[in-house]
Amino acid sequence: MNRTLSPPINFIFLLTWIIFVAYSCQNPAPLPHPDQDNGGLSLPGGFGALVVVDSIGKGRHLAVNENGDIYVKLRYAREVGSNVALRDTTGDGKADIISYFGEYEDEGSLANGMRIHDGYLYYSAARVVYRNRLVPGQLIPDSPMEVVLTDDHEHGIHWHITKPVSFDMEGNMYVPFGSPSNACQDLVNKPGGIPGSEGLDPCPELIEHGGIWKFPKDKLGMTQKDGELYATGIRSVVAMDFNQQDNHLYLVMHGRDNLHLLYPETFTPWESAVLPSEEFIKVTQGADYGWPYCYYDQIQRKKVLAPEYGGDGKIIGRCGDMDDPAMGFPGHWAPNDLLFYKGDQFPERYKGGAFVAFHGSTNRAPYPQSGYFVAFVPFENGQPTGDWEVFANGFAGTNPIVNVSDAEFRPMGLAEGPDGSLYISDSNKGRIWRVLFTGDKNSFGEESLAAMEAQKQLANIRNPHPEQDNLYRGKQPQGNQVYTTYCAPCHQRDGKGAAGRIPGLHQTEWVSGDKERLIRIVLQGLDGEIEVNGERYDNVMPAHGFLDDQQIASVLTYLRQNFENQASPVMPEEVASLRTNSQEQ
Incomplete structure (x- = not known):
């Protein structure tokens, strides 16, 4: 026999449910305890970290759902998928459910980009942006995998064609189309490039590459022609995020390489190690940020003409007409993710600021490799205030870092959880950290930041000394x-x-x-x-x-x-x- 609850019981049930929901909203679940060693990380005072999961595969970008589920884009496809989903069912912050999904053609280190937007999980291979509709409460999406955008250009698989995605407040999608060269050299007739060779002028790559394209909301099956060129003169982008505070897209660009190798009479090995800047750019529609004709020198704080176009490291020339970045980081740090913090868990000074994950250099020899940390850029009224800061360091586990292979971990992706925790992925072994603030917000200040300011003097962050830090001093065979x-x-x-x-x-x-x-x-x-x-x-x-x-x-x-x-x-x-x-x- 079917029975219905009597009105009094119905009322009691409804009242109990309302009280439970109200209590849950006012009293969120307590934060888990950080690991005793903070997962090996150095952090500002009052912060702690725990390792959510270890060795899931070479992780790239990641995203966190509103219920705390974590999704990670892997660098290489496994037999059971190129994405991994993580869930914590016990509340200790550790993932106890690990599931792989998403079978599609992947292309190694080009596999960047993962974001949750408007109920969909977006993720990218080198040439294709996919999405799946997420079902509330369901960890693995079983909805059809939809193709949002396909890069249909006939070019080789160069790592500059990675496809991270960002969305503005109207739902429009932004995607970079990077270029394969340092400075638009002729890679067809001179495949390997020739030191001292000129760049093509005008640069033909800028027609379909070297910029950010804007695509309409909720459209499937697109190619580049369905979008519009939003900004140009941008060589290669992996780190990109939309800042809702000032309604602008931001990115941190990978700068060009090999100044000394290609122009040994003009640039020293030291200059080649620290230049040019990794540019932190506030993207304005119609702007031209100068690549390949120019690069930003963070030491001189100006754009200068690239040697392929007659530059010597000081000449400005046509670069005086190009748009400048908001800030310049040192060269070759490999900015691989950018996140504007919107949460309330961290102290007030972090609200609206930008975290940048620096994957770490590969080509700073004969000096130690640099980067391998997470920086923070304070913002106020939509503008950076002052200098960048060291927020999380210690990923590499060794210092100085002589070879890339010496680094135990390399920070790659950033994501914010529903409670304001910061998640960081590693591309070496697949470790995920969750950074928490467990201190007193009211007492957080300069003293809490002092230890991290001192970290700027470590070998993986400070500018190397031209002589003392040269690892190859002395006569060699x-x-x-x-x-x-x-x-x-x-x-x-x-x-x-x-x-x-x-x-x-x-x-x-x-x-x-x-x-x-x-x-x-x-x-x-x-x-x-x-x-x-x-x-x-x-x-x-x-x-x-x-x-x-x-x-x-x-x-x-x-x-x-x-x-x-x-x-x-x-x-x-x-x-x-x-x-x-x-x-x-």
Whole structure:
């Protein structure tokens, strides 16, 4: 027999439910306890951190749902999916449910972008932006995977075409289309680039790349032609967020590389290590931020002409007409996520400010690698106030960081939880941290920040001294010296490269195999997809034909007899013969 509750019981049930909801709203769940060691992180006074989960796979960007569920975009697809969903069912802050989902074609380190917007989970591969409708209370979305945007350009898989997404307050979507080159060199006729070569002028890449495109709300199956170019002169973007406080899109741009390698007579190794700036840009519609013709020098605090267009590090030229960034960070820190803080858990000074995750440099040799921390930029009335600060450090677990492979963790993605906690992802092992404020907001001040200000003097953050911090001071054998000067900035001092970007040199046929192929790579450069020890790479290696025959022979002999390679030496005569043949062809 079916029964219905009598009116008095109905009333009591409704009243109890209303009281429960009201109590829950006024008394949110208590914060979990931070780990005793804060998960290895150094934080301002009153803050703590706990490790939510460890070793889920190489995590990239992440997003947190309104119920606390966490979604992480992985760098590599697993057999069961390229995304991972995490849930804490006990309230201790640790994920006890870990589920993988989302089967689609992925492309390694290009797989960036994850955001929850208007009930949908958005995530990106290199060429495609997808979304799934989230069901309240359901961890894994079982709705159809929809294709929002496809990059239909006929270009190689370069890591600058990553597709993070942001949304404005009207629901319009913003997506960067990055460029593959340093400064619009001719990569078709000169695949590896030639030191001292000029940039194309006007730059043809700026037609479909090197900028931010704006796309209409809630439209599916789009390509670039469905959007409009919103701002140009922006080389490569992984860190991007919309600031609701001033109704503007912001980003932190990856600057160009290899100033010394490409222009050794104009730029010193020290200048190449610290320049140019990673630009923190307030994006204005119709603006031009200068790439590839210009770059921002954070030391001089001005835009200068790029050497590919006649610059020497001081000439301003046409750059006087370009738009400046809001702030300039040191070079090669690799800004990989940006988040404007909207919550109330942290002290008031963090409200409306910007967190930036610096993944860390790969090409600062002969100086220590730098970055590998999370910065904070205070904002007031929609404008940065003062300098950036160190908010979270200690990810690498070692200092100085000589090689990228020395770093235990690398901060990658940022997300804010419904209670105002800050979540940080790691791209090395797949650790997720949750940063909490458990101190007294009223007493938070300069004293709480003093320890983090002192962290600016650590080797991974401060500007290196040109002489004292040079890791290669002293006389070295010629092959080793050539390697550390021209090869180590990318392939690293230990020869292990940078995962997903620069191939390692250990025990590989590319080094110990065909000598002619190896010599030609050095003379002519290399562009296009290759596979090294089971991992795919698609980047540009500049030509090093400016080195003389003896230098090339010595460095290739060094490679073939080090880094676990055992192969015959390369003779200067062999280099000379191939150089002559290349010039005659």
